[in-house]
Amino acid sequence: MDIKELLTPDFAITWLPWAVQYFFLIGLAYTSVWIAAIAVLWPGQRQQRLLTLCGSLIFSAAIVAPVALLADLHQPLRAWHFYMQLRPDSWMWFGAWLLPLFMGSGLLFGYLLLRPSLPTTATDRWSQIGCWLRFGRWSEKPLLKPVAVLAFLSACSIALYTGMETMAVQARPLWHSHWLPPLFAASALLAGSGMLVWLNFLFKGHNTNTDRYLLLWLRAAFTLFGLLLIGWALAGGKSAAEARLLLSHSPTWQLAAIWVLSTLAVLALLLATSRQPHWLLLLAGFAAVHLAWGFRWLVLIQAQTDPKYGAGTYFYELPWGPEGLLGILGTFGLWLALITLISELVRQTAMTQEGAA
Template identity: 65%
Template sequence: MVIKEIFTPDIAITWLPWAVQYFFMMGLAYACVWVATIHLFSHAKPDDRLLKLCACLMLTAGIVAPIALLADLHQPLRAWHFYAQVRPESWMWYGAFLLPVFSGTSALFAWLLLRQYLPKHTAHQDSDWLNKIGQLLRFGDWNSDKFIKPIALITALSACSIALYTGMETMAIKARPLWHTYWLPPLMAMSALLAACGTLAVLNRLLKGYQQSTQDKLLLWVRASFGLFALCIIGWALFDKGSAPEAALLLETSPSWQLAAIWVLVTLAMLALMLAIRHLPNVAMIVVSLTAIHLAWGFRWIVLIQAQTDPKYGAGTYLYQLPWGPEGLLGIAGTFGLWLALMALVSELIRHTPAAKLAR
């Protein structure tokens, strides 16, 4: 019997959980832009509740995502190198220009959608400091409705560029076969759409002004996005010649990857069975929405973190333990906490009912 020893160095991962938060939050932001834009142009009388929820989510997630990205850069001030050097062969270099454009256009689009809910200036002195901030953010009482659709189109194009960039900056790394597949950008985009629709459904339930008609529309969006995501996974598994065989090889040798595969299949099967029910009860809809969010976040964890346990060179897999501090669990909780705080602040600012609705 011949015994061969294989030594594999334990190398720390380079993309931290901050990256998962960035990709997840940015996915929520650009997917909400798509939902709002498609709804605006496909309905003669748009659902104000749906547009309001989309605006809240794209605004808050669009603010938190770049913060998580800067945290993942380890040295945030080095971001200026993207602008000081020309690197047309790098997708991250393109992203340094595409990301600020999307942040600006999505914030403007969200503001136009939410502006009618901000408090107007009144003759009497208002002592509520939130009302004063809302009045300042309204920038006067002029009519801004005519700008919504043109800005929506510009923002939707910018959202497409961000979806492409966030997928391609990962896919472009040839040293990692699991990442180097053209199926990755559509998988990231469709999972982002699924998570965004699920989050909108949860927000519709939690925020004041719940509407069943809006929930019914979001259920259709969840079903469509889940179908597209499932088709992308099937296409990747059947037709990809590099990433899929590498994943199959890992499934044969790594218990952690076997557990991940079981989780994905069970979650997909559970969602498919629940979405097959024609009329979902409200409780079941919440379960479906939370499961969709969980699936999209977990998919990013597998792609961005667990994929780094597959060594670029050598044999075996690296061991990874989630730290408790800012580079691990605390960073994840802090990112979601910041998003919740921003969502609470925005919901307080837009708690007013537009005058046009009062007159109906």
């Protein structure tokens, strides 16, 4: 009997947890633009509370997401090479131009959404800062609709680019599927709606009408994500076939499948309730954010444990340092600092309106 040994080299993953943070945060940013733009452009849907929450999420997530992206590039100056070379065959090259455009239009749109909620009179240090950030007495209403259209289109381009730059990797069958970009977008919309539910609870001046409106977005995003997931499983081609192969022999992928299905089941039960108590809606919002972040971890990190060449799966252990847990916590910490700062600025207006009432 001849015995043959098969040796499979174990390569380190190239997309680090920074990439998960970038894909998650940029998803929060562009889906918040979608929700706010529809509220602005659709007749009768404008609600200042919702616009303030969307503006806060746009502003904070759109600033932190590129920080995580530069960290994932390992050397921030590598981004400069995208502008020094003509590479129309690369989605990352397109992204290098689309991302600054989204940053500009998204941050401008976020500022216009936030401006009506900034204080108009200075009573303390925070309100003084808020008054200064209004940059004089002028109306943002004439600019709101055209900037909303521009930001909406730019957000669509970022949703397309972030999905296509992953899908374009033909060496990984799990990624190379046309189902991936819409799955990323639908899960991002789910996370954005869930995060806005929590911001409505945490920001002063909680509004139940905003909760009901966001519940509609949650249900729509969950339905879309579920249908896309079923479509990928049934007609995903080589991507779905590779997933079934991994599920047949990899305990980690079996555990991941159990997590996805159980999270989907719990979220479906939470959203199926006709009358949503406040605590139940918060739980649904948390489950939606958790599902979207975990889905990106599964696609971007777990998928890299499936070797491009050879058999079996690679072993990945999350590092404790900046390229692992510390980087994840640091990114969320930066976002939390920004959203807290914004909440303090708009809190002054909420307190004034509460006193007037």
